[in-house]
Amino acid sequence: MPINRNELQNYLNKLLNSSQIQDYCPNGLQVEGQTEIQKIVSGVTACQALVDRAVDENADAILVHHGYFWKGEPAEVIGMKKRRLQQLLKHDINLFAYHLPLDVHPEFGNNAQLAKLMEWQFDGAVDPADPACPLVTGSLAEPVSCDEFATLLEQRLQRQLVCRVDSLNTIKRVAWCTGGGQGFIDRAAQLGVDAFITGEVSEPTIHSAREQGVAFFAAGHHATERYGAKALGEHIASQFKLDVQFIDIDSPA
Known part of the structure; x- marks a missing residue:
């Protein structure tokens, strides 16, 4: 069965203790999409290639370690940032991102x-x-x-x-x-x-x-850092009977 977006966000925030961790970006729901979530694509970074794959897979949400809106980055929504956000909003896809909370978690980190x-x-x-x-x-x-x-x-x-x-x-x-x-x-x-x-x-x-x-x-x-988002995705797939697919967009860095 699908899970409500807010229910999933509350569960992840509590599980990863995100409210207690000072970070360089917002943790949790970064881009709001459709209310009901059944199919999730997880990955390391919310790059354009991962967003496009999520569209191809008809995903309702993306779950990553490296999301958007980092401290010190330009605020303008232009160029690369505009194209990524435009694709998410056009297809009503939620973006969940957990940076330090997904580094430090004692089981899924x-x-x-x-x-x-x-x-x-x-x-x-x-x-x-x-x-x-x-x-x-x-x-x-x-x-x-x-x-x-x-x-x-x-x-x-x-x-x-x-x-x-x-x-x-x-x-x-x-x-x-x-x-x-x-x-x-x-x-x-x-x-x-x-x-x-x-x-x-x-x-x-x-x-x-x-x-x-x-x-x-x-x-x-x-x-x-290929393993935290994958493990967390597998956990929520089991916990809520969701369809979660880990997609590794390779990077030599």
Whole structure:
């Protein structure tokens, strides 16, 4: 049976604790479409290609990690922004987006889902008092070399690493933050982990890893965040008997 749009929004907001998380964009329903929802397309980013696929699939809603209306972006509805919104409004498609709430959720979040994929023990956020903290820690069942760790990342993510910095130590205890979390390298080093994993890399990240003796692996923003929206979509499909289809619009970034 279809679910009412407001009922779905209230459920997702409560499940992901979105009202308690300060973010760079609005979380929840970003674009209002039809009232009753039966078919949902989930994905990483609400790019034009995903919106067009949702139209082709006759979806009533789109559920993503990267939505619209980011702080600091131009306010004008022109060009790319106009075309995306025009397609959603023309076909009466709802857009739900959850950024940090979908990074940090202990079960369906990107960090938790990456741990599940890699078979790491998931200890949780390094600051439990901060509901928006996206830096988490965990451990491997057995210590491995940097080469072995890199190979396993590439195999499981089915993507070549963007960048890596090896250390002299074997890897047992790890910290990670999916997506653009390279700014957490110093905080990860202070935790005494053997390796830090994220999606992206910046020039200072390399020096921080080298000088603090922490192995560093940038595995791709998109590659490390393909799993939260998929897991959340599967959950609501089961919870409400909805038709939810995950569509991965690939990105090398």
